[in-house]
Amino acid sequence: MLALRSLFYLLLKLPVRLLVRCKIVPDNQEKSAAAVPEKPVFYIVRYQSASDLLALQSACKQQKLPDPLGQVNLAGKLFPRTLCLEKPSSVFPWGKAGKTTATSQGLAILNQHNLDGQLDAQLIPANLIWGRTPTKEKNDANVGTLLADQESPNWLRKFFIVLFLGRHTLVRFSEALSFRYMVDKHGHDERTAHKFMRVARFHFHRQTIAATGPRLMHRQQMFTALFANPSIKRLIADEVKNKGVDEAKVKKQALAIMDEIAGDYRDSMIRFGERLLSWLWNRLYDGIEVKNAKVLRELAQDGHEIIYVPCHRSHMDYLLLTYVIYHEGLVTPRIAAGINLNFWPAGPIFRKAGAFFIRRSFRGNRLYSTIFREYLGLLFERGYSVKYYSEGGRSRTGRLLAPKTGMLAMTIQSLLRGIDRPLTLVPVYIGYEHVMEVGTYHKELSGSQKKKESIFGVLKAIKNLRNYGKGYVNFGQPMNINQFLNQQVPDWKDAIDPVDPQKPSWLTPSVNVLANQVMTSVNRSAALNGVALTALILQSSENKALSKAQLEAQLDFFLDLQRQAPYSDLLTVPRDSGQELLAHVIKLGKVTVSEDSFGAIISLTGSSVLEMRYYRNNILHTYVLPSLVCRILEFTPKINHSELVEQIQKIISLSKGDLFLWQDEQRVAQQVEQVLTFLGQQDIARQSKAGFWSLTDDTQLRTKVRLMGECVDETLQRFAIITSLVCRLAPVGKGELEEKVVAIAKRLSVLSNINAPEFIDKKAQGTLINAMKEQGYISVDEQGRLIESTGLAELKAIVTNLVDIEVLQSIAR
Secondary structure (H helix, E strand, O other), X not given: OXXXXXXXXXXXXXXXXXXXXXXXXXXXXXXXXXHOOOOOEEEEEEEOOHHHHHHHHHHHHHOOOOOOOOEEEEOOEEEEOEEEEEOOOOOOOOOOOOOOOHHHHHHHHHHHHHHOOOOOOEEEEEEEEEOOOOOXXXXXXXXXXXXXXXXXXXXXXXXXXXXXXXXXXXXXXXOOEEHHHHHHHHOOOHXXXXXXHHHHHHHHHHHXXXXXXXXXXXXXXXXHHHHOOHHHHHHHHXXXXXXXXXXXXXXXXXXXXXXXXXXXXXXXXXXXXXXXXXXXXXXXXXXXXXXXXXXHHHHHHOOOEEEEEEOOOOOHHHHHHHHHHHHOOOOOOEEEEEXXXXXXXXXXXXXXXXXXXXXXXOOOXXXXXXXXXXXXXXXXXXXXXXXXXXXXXXXXXXXXXXXXXXXXXXXXXXXXXXXXXXXXXXXXXXXXXXXXXXXXXXXXXXXXXXXXXOHHHHHHHHHOOOOOOEEEEEEOOOEEHHHHHHHHOOOHHHHOOOOOOOOOOOHHHHHHHHHHHHHHHHHHOOEOOHHHHHHHHHHHOOOOEEEHHHHHHHHHHHHHHHHHOOOXXXXXXXXXXXXXXXXXXXXXXXXXXXXXXXXXXXXXOOHHHHHHHHHHXXXXXXXXXXXXXXXXXXXXXXXXHHHHHXXXXXXXXXXXXXXOOOOOHHHHHHHHHHHHHXXXXXXXXXXXXXXXXXXXXXXXXXXXXXHHHHOOHHHXXXXXXXXXXXXXXXXXXXXXXXXXHHHHHHHHHHHOOOOOHHHHOHHHHHHHHHHHHHOOOEEEOOOOOEEEOOOHHHHHHXXXXXXXXXXXXXXXX
């Protein structure tokens, strides 16, 4: 029998090798089961299928794991290495699937562990998902249904599955489980073995749903469900009554809106897109670095409704994030895309890839806003993951934009319909070493009209494809909306109404808090890269130029600081040296390299000054705190430790809303300690016995501090302008103050050669003024005008001490 089975597998191996390509996703990339090769390894799979086991064998070989078709020797006894939960179902309707020996095998292994207290075999759950085709809402007899996953497919269906979907097979290796732990914790009887098999089945089921998604509704089924929605039915009736129009006409309008919004998800388009994008990324990027993706799989398997909330740098974001999610073994989300992208042929393609379209504004259009809100609620109710951009549009400056709260508000309103699944936001930081639209951003900021997206623009972009360096996708800390509301509004569940959810009074303020937390979490998950670091350093230098040796040393300094005193635990820092990073930046053509008799000079010239400022702004927030430490030490010969911490706490707290910083006062104090420790280890700063900090006299080391301190110069200048004007002009209206702040900022930008749209942005100045009001530095009199408050004079003294005298004189004039 064993010889016949070996011959069968041998004959089947060649066709499986030709037809099957496995995408392998281990749950823990850094610590796989291969890290414990000295321990006996078993596998558990869903089906006792030859194609499954041969595909698993190939995947295990790639992961350098033991052969699943082999045997394991435990104290002289041989055990099959793979436990199979189910046998294939019968081809005939009246036939029944036989039972496997998984339970008896598991019980025998548990008993062996009970006899040998030193034995600790590992069990790796391995889930094979063929094609990741979701089940359909209606089981029509068609190819899609034939290929869609169902419990224990018979050999005939499996033949077609392997034939059509074999090249899109996903293999999920879960973290290894310890048989020793199971025996010690739960015993070794038959009940334990049965319980474990039930848990394994449920585990595989949840993994499969996470990878394929819930049952797929056709577009027309969605329209039918929306027309049956109580809120939409009531609205149509109100429109008929109030406007005196025919019901059929209103329904026609509603259908047109549904048709404009709704996606038309096709898994075949996702598979085609995956192939196309794999080719595209190989042409565009040196690699895509993904961090913290494990948290997504845990959320999906725990039954959370995942809502991806990324920052928005480029149109490439839509493709990149969807591609990454697919390759992490999860179903791709439904994507909220701007209506400007609904042009032929991109619109139909995006719809089939899961996009649904949203107008830039629908204020006052009750029919549209209700249908869109209920469509979003339907997606959540059906269990589809969703992706939308809180910024509402792409950032033209490289900094995060103030969040638009409409989508978040509708998300919470969906909860008020009584959805019983937890809704969880996953902030995502997306970074690039090159953004293909960066040139057009500067034209738009300079006053050029934004060009409408079209097929000609797409063709032009494809024609100009070149190496864009690396892309970065960092998944942030998940934010459970249910838990957020429990803390923010303890009685929020009182507003739940499955038929007609209202807009409660607490919704707007709660959404504003949540939106700010989302953007802060995005920035907390930043990814440093060579282009952004080079831009940050060169933009801080006096003439946007440094010698090559000096720039390499400065890069190492900036990198080492983040390794020793990181901005956050989710920040990713390159492992490369400054020399390696700079060589990569030069290769990308981001800087100008010139030679003189003393060596190479690296500089920013022409349009690269503006372009590199964009990448500088991507990571500026991660260096604000260490930059302030360096700035204060440079401008204050001796400063008491507690005074240093207090000054930084004040400036950071005022900058949080502007730069979306995450640190509270306690965390600021801890990070200041870390930065000072680092500077002390580098012999750059020292603390006297009396507790005063001062810098070294070494000119070369002080240069490093000066350049880092310059990173925060523009922020300090803006504070200096505001504090000086309030002290001089109070009482003054908020609008008048903002205009004067902008006017002085524009003048300073010319005098100091600051070519930065964000420096003269009225909204940015308003954010700082509001922060100063909220924290009591500015008060409001009875006429609503702004006046000086307690503490403003002290803040002004701190800021003016950190700004160059020439700038202060310009402000005074």
